[in-house]
Amino acid sequence: MAIKFSGEKYQCPCEGDIGQPNRIHGWKCAACGEYLQIYAEDRSAKQVIERVSVSDVKKGDLLVQDGSPLLSANEVLDVRLENGAYRIALREFGVLKKVSTDKEFNRILGSW
Numbered sequence: 001m002a003i004k005f006s007g008e009k010y011q012c013p014c015e016g017d018i019g020q021p022n023r024i025h026g027w028k029c030a031a032c033g034e035y036l037q038i039y040a041e042d043r044s045a046k047q048v049i050e051r052v053s054v055s056d057v058k059k060g061d062l063l064v065q066d067g068s069p070l071l072s073a074n075e076v077l078d079v080r081l082e083n084g085a086y087r088i089a090l091r092e093f094g095v096l097k098k099v100s101t102d103k104e105f106n107r108i109l110g111s112w
C-alpha cells in the first residue's frame, strides 16, 4: 500500500468525475482498466497522481515517498527486479532495496 492524502478526488478519462472509485484491483478503473487519476492536496500542494504497482514503475517516473510531502518527489534513475524484490534508485535520495512486489507508489502526473 501507498499512503493516501487528505481530500483525494478520483477521475478516469473514460468516466470523468467519480465519487467513490469503482476499482478492479489496486487503483485501476473497473470500466477501462487504466490507473485512476487522483487529485490530491497536501498543505498548499495540488498534484495529480496515480497509485501504481511497483511493477509499473519506470525510469523517469516521479515518486513520492511514503511520509514525504506531496511536493518532494524523487525521479527514478533505475529500477530492476533482483531475487524476487525490486531495487529502485532515486535521484537525491539513494537506493530503495528489497522493495516487495506488492508495494504501491504515488506517481506524480502533474499539478492542478
Ligand SMILES: [Zn+2]
Pocket (backbone or CB within 6 Å): 012, 013, 014, 015, 029, 030, 031, 032, 033, 034
Ligand atoms: Zn476508466
